[in-house]
Amino acid sequence: MMLGLMFLPSPLAVLAPLPLAMLHHRLAHSTAGWGAFRHAFAFALAFFGVHLAWLPISMAAVLGPLGGLLTVLVLPAAALTWAVPLTLTRVAFGPRTLLALPLAWVLLEALRTQGPLAFPWGAPGYALIQTPLAQLASIGGAALLTLLVTGTASVLAGLGGSRPPVLLMGLAVWGAGLVWGREVTPPITPAPRTAVLVQGAIDPRLKAQGRTLNEFQIYLDLTRRALRSGEADLAVWPETASPLPASDPGVLPALRGLGVPLLLGAPGDVPGQARNSAYGVDGEVTGRQDKRVLVPFGERLPFSGVLGGSIPLS
Template sequence: MDIRDVGHEIMASRSWWKFSEGPILTHIMEKFQVFFFYFDPNCSKIAPSGLFDGSVSDITRRFVYHLHGMSTSLLLAAFSGFLYSVSLPNELLPFGSPLIGPIAVVPVFLAVVRVRSIRHAATVGVVFGVVSTLLSNYWLMFFGEFSVWTIGGVTVGYAAYNALFFPFLWVISSPKASLTTVLSSRDRVLPYRPVLIAAAWVAYELLKSRGFLAYPWGLAAYTVSSVQSLIQSGELFGVWGLSFVVVFLNASILEFISAPGTGFPDPKERRRALGYIVSALALVVTFAGFGMVRLRQEVPIVGEFTAVLIQPNTDSWETGNEESSLLVLQSLTREAIIEHGRPDIVVWSETSLRRPYPENQEFFGRFPARDPFTQFLREIETPLVTGAPWRVTPDAHDYMNAVIMIKPDGSVSEWYGKQQLVPFAEEIPFWEFSFVREFFRSVVGIFGVWTPGNESRLFGFSADGHEYSFSAPICFEDAFANVVRRFDHAGADLHVNLTNNSWSRTDSAQYQHFVAALFRTVETRRTLVRSTNSGFTVVLDAHGRTIDSLPMFTAAYLHVTVPVHAPSHRTVYSATGDIVPILFLILVTVFLVARVHTRDRHHRLDRADDAAGD
């Protein structure tokens, strides 16, 4: 059946037609016509003569032709969203696929090249954002009672992000941009297109990883995180350099398989495109070669200590299991000490204590009833690092999601409050207003929020006569390079992350978190210890290599000897920070501004040429 017949069959439906004759719906459809022309002003150009007559039924025909005109591009975007989600850690491939990552976004880049306008590019971005987000972040559906808001909010957010970002990609990558007022007809082939695409992508990754709505999941570099030699570049460029290489390879393949909107390129264009692929592969080889050299160069170790990490496999969000969870934590800790002897430090996970400890010491003196917590502390005679709420000030009712270190005598020696809170879950704008609180309590199911910390505080302890300091990024804070970099500048000898991901119920959620955190070890050349409720509990050395770990969703303890690395100097990334993506952002901005600025000059030259021809 021809696409035109589909449109006529829809209009021939009597039940719909009778309904559409109503004046109210007619008015609505007329308004929709304006909306539709916004998305496809050229739709009538591809339609048979006389098919669009301006009637109410005309709107449905336009909609059918609009979908027909974009169907291939939308399918390419959806397919690319699928490939991208498979290239990231998932249930089938726990660490993603370094083979799929370098080709995953080629289809969506091809879709961007094919479309005719900025509005179509935004539609492609929406499809890619929705598909890739739902397939890779579906575990957000298990985010407590307000899961519909988390999965829905993230999906809508990424759809909006990509709806804004993909028009920029279109201007950079598509020769059809000359159909807009951005580029002139005499400037159809964009120079260095793969470089600009990769730079724009990395700049976008930086922007979505900063600020209140920051969510550094799904970065292009994560698709190749299982290749140890490649991730060593993190000490130079952070995660951004590797993201650039992955996207540059994708964009170079796009350059090779398609000249600007005209199918296969001529030999000259093919040679130019092949040059980009060779350049991309040369970058991969360079990064891998650098990594192989660095993997053979051990980062100096100034000491080591023994730690016991407790993974209780309980969800601290659940109600009614506070006592049983604490008993599991204490039992596993005792078991580890009996089996291996007393460690230098014991680490539990995020919010293992569900009540503010200093204000509830009397309570913990009798709770749990069978094995009071304060008695347990005296028994183990070891500093305990655990997650717990922390009151901001003694006379306030505001609390932080915090990590505290409790000494055997029951006193708190140090604490740290989480700075990067989960938006609309741990922190909500304008929470101080009663109508906002009422909405989130009655509609969403959120009854309270945390107060963000404002200081990168460190913890200290001694082992074998040495004093060590460590940071304690909480939950997804270890996925933020800028947060851990501040700890590095504060003087942390290593990083100890406390996390609760048990609510996710999936391995993929925990592996995705782990892969994001993995780069912090290379960026700072420091050890990373991750102690979690249900996984991934692991200790990584300064090269990102696993020293020891626990299986997912298993109640267990990990007794491990932790090396303390001391690099002779700060890494390039730790010293310079996010300079690479910032430079990329400036580059792309200058390019776009220059294009728009020269628009009128090009148009005047075009008109002058036309006049001379006449």
């Protein structure tokens, strides 16, 4: 639960190695098999119970009490994606568990981003995103951040073994990462241009009942009102703001009429393919970026080819 609270996010997230060290210590000193699984599953369930507390609450508003209750099943399912690989690591490496756990974390987080049930929420490396250490991702991606966090947890878990050189090495890595991160982080300077950010606050329950052009009109009206109060170089609408693709003949003329470049979220314009896309519009559609991995059950139905169905993007 401590780890989950740190990931809200919070400036305290940098302390994530501390609760993880408790887990690593328990795993290294537990009986291989059921004992390790029990500790790993309890830890993961508590973490995801806090980290994903918003999920049943928001889904209950959209799908009703029963739908919200069913999403609670996501919590033990997510916990298993941590508990099973960590247990296997304990079984496979025995007395070398602390040494193997950081590499196991990197591998399991990579696997959690793959396949139709990809669910990469809560990777340990995310704990460093509000620190200069986040710049290490430019070298090794989120995997390097996860390796640093979990490697530090293993060092802390093994302190009872009296290995001061390992601790000093860990402190040196953190220190070097912080110094380098500060050096390469560009200074914050006043923005030379102005963007207007538009949020329609449309009830997702209405979206679930069926998309309408009324949503689009709300964004048009809000944007016009904002531009009357001052000029802007860019207008930004959120994900799925428009119910139709930005290239649609019924949408593009209205966007063009705003007289300002836009970045907006809308369905993809590839016939027969469900896409959650971001469009650049400056008189015409200047570009489109599709979301690479759609959220299981929220934006797509896993194994839809077998089950025969789909979920409309809301």
